[in-house]
Amino acid sequence: MKSAVETLNPTRVRLTVEVPFEELKDSLDAAYKKINQQVTVKGFRKGKIPARVIDQRFGRGAVLEEAVNDALPKFYTEAVNEGELNVLGQPEVDIKELKDGELLSFTAEVDIRPEIEIPDYSGIEVTVDAVEVTDEDVDKSVEQLRDRFATTNVVERAAAAGDVVSIDLEAKVDGEVLPDGVANDVSYTIGSGELLDGIDEAVIGLEAGGEATFTSELKGGAAEGKPAEVTVKVLTVSARELPELDDDFAQTASEFDTLDELKADSRKRLENMKQYDQATQAQERVLEELLKLAEVPIPEKLLADEINTRKHNLEHHQLGQMGLDLAKYLEIQGKTEEEFEEETKDQAVKGIKTQFILDELVNKEKLNVSQEELTEHLMRRAQSSGMSPDQFAQAVVEGGQVPMLVGEVARGKALAVVVESAKVVDTNGETVDLEDDEDEAAEAAEGAETVEAATPADDASAADGEQGDEAKAGKTDA
Template identity: 85%
Template sequence: MKSAVETLNPTRVRLTVEVPFEELKDSLDAAYKKINQQVTVKGFRKGKIPARVIDQRFGRGAVLEEAVNDALPKFYTEAVNEGELNVLGQPEVDITELKDGELLAFTAEVDIRPEIEIPDYSGIEVEVDPVEVSDEDVDKAVEELRERFASTAPVERPAEDGDVLTLDLEAKVDGEVLEDGLASDVSYTIGSGELLDGIDEAVKGLEAGGEATFTSELKGGSAAGKEAEITVKVSKVAKRELPELDDDFAQLASEFDTLEEVRADSRKRLENMKQYDQATQAQERVLDALLELAEVPIPEKLLEDEVNTRKHNLEHHQLGQMGLDLAKYLEIQGKTAEEFDAETREQAIKGIKTQFILDELVNKEKLNVDQEELTEHLMRRAASSGMSPDQFAQAVVEGGQVPMLVGEVARGKALAVVVEAVTVKDTNGEVVDLSDEEDEAAEATETTEAAAEQAEGDAAAEAKADSDK
């Protein structure tokens, strides 16, 4: 077999391959055997039809077509290996010559991973938020803990802001009660912003047994988007009661004996969170700076596939599970289809660039992933997916996704190498030492691509929440 490589552009090549006909012998034998099992010829037992009879009855062309289809993947792979190419996706194959008994010739155009020169990144300097926890931050954290231990007590008075009401709801459109327009014993906190626009004004001032009617646009259900007449009846008014902020509360709500210990623990937790956020922020900004420095050609077919995959995942997985379609999502987000397409393309380009350059760093730095690192990464991914580690591991193995996880860990380590080499300062001008958070930083950001997908999921979740109001 002879093969030659022609570079069409930095991300695409054309292979020209010539195969002597004798190298098709195994595939021709397999073709005759396969056809033998599929057809019957009077006078011959199944599977025992001579080759000359198959040629006469069904045509030599059918045999050649079957043999070539069988042989092409092997010859293509040999040509790729001979050319030492790092191919991406499936090739576009064109058979240019097929002479029975003499020669098979074909071309194959395919995208390849571009050669990337890692720029000198030692001069990169980025700015991040400082790790500062104020007394107000601690007060807020303690108050949130206090809110979780709030109780309710029925009251006989008109409903006020912050009260918890038990409601019965009825929705009518054009005077008809909707099939899904009835709800009983719904718990609602006045001022929470949940349920329906206008409900707070309707229920404030009502006592148990009181009733009110108002109009509101339905955000979900069978009549989503339509104006409905809503009748709300209050069956119970309850006042939220917060526990006193004292040592008794500390013992109720935590493992600590005093309120001061609770406050100290809250401060430490907030500091740890801000350090983690700072490390993640540093990674993201260093990566952005690295991508600005590097020249990374993008294969058009790969980009097209990535854009389509992102759209499909958003529409059919994230939005589909939430009962939203793309049009409703864009309406809630206040985006046009053109803006959405442009953003998706931009995210896809950044994701591909990130993967290419970090993979090149992995090779350059000769970074390896050990079993412990892979297991820790798998545990984190399982937690974020809502699956148990065993379930997630089984899904990964069955889906052949182990190399993908290994790649994510390796790219995280590559980015950590860059972060360690650059200068990171906070907005106060202080140099930030991220050495203690290096492992956390590697865990925090798998790739910008994954972060973008998470952002899409968060936006979808927000859109769902808005649609349910």
């Protein structure tokens, strides 16, 4: 076999391959055997039909086509290895010549990883938010805990903001009660914004047994988005009572004996959260600066695949779970379709650039992933996905996504190397000493490749799946 590589651009090549016909012998034998098992010829036992009879009955061309389809992946892979190419995705194969008994010639165009020059990143400087926890922050945290322990008691007075009311609702459109427009004994906290627009104004001032009618745009159901005439009847009014902020509350709501101990723990928790946010912010901003320094050509087909993958995941995973379609999502976000397309493209470009640069850093720094690091990362991903570690691990193995997870950890380690060399200061001008948390760095690197909100361990993105079964050149017509 002979092969030659022609560079079409920095991210795409054309392979030209010539194969002497004798090298197709194994594939020809396999083709005759396969056809033998699929067809029946009178006078011959199944599987015992001579090759000349198959040629006469079904045509030599059918045999050649089967043989070529069987052989192409092997010859393509040999050519890739011979050219020492780092290919991305599937090739576009074109049979140029097939002379029975003489020669097979084909071309294969395929995207490749571009050669990337890793820039000097030692001078990167970023500023992050300072870790500051105020007394007001602590008080707010304690108040949120206090709110969870509130009790309700029915009162004989008009409803006011903050009260919990039990109500009946009836919605009409064009004077007709909707099939799904009646709801009874609904519990609603006035001011929570969890029901229809206008309901707060309607129920405030009503006592038990009182009714009011208001107009509101329906948020769901068969008449979603239409203005409806809604009648609300108050069944009961209950006042929420918050527990006293004292040592008894601390003992009821926590493992602490005093309110001061509870507040001290709340402060510590808030500090830890802000330190984590600060570290994540530093990693994201260092990554942004690194991306600005490097020139990275983007393969067009890979970019198109990545954009389509992101749109598919958004529409069929994230929005589907929320009961939204793309049009409604764009309306809520206040974006046009053109703005959404441009934003998705920018995110895809950033994701591909991130992966290319960090993968190159992994190779340059000779970073390896240990079993312990992989297991720890898998546990964190399982926790964020809401699955048990065993369930998540099984899904990863069955989906062939172990290499993807290994790549995430390795890229996290590469980003950690860059962060470690960067100068990070907070908004107070103080130098920030970041702990070397490679899993947080992996999340920062991975976050650059997600749409709006990531879906846990779902379809591998086009950028993640680029090292797929590149040997499968696919079916061709001989």
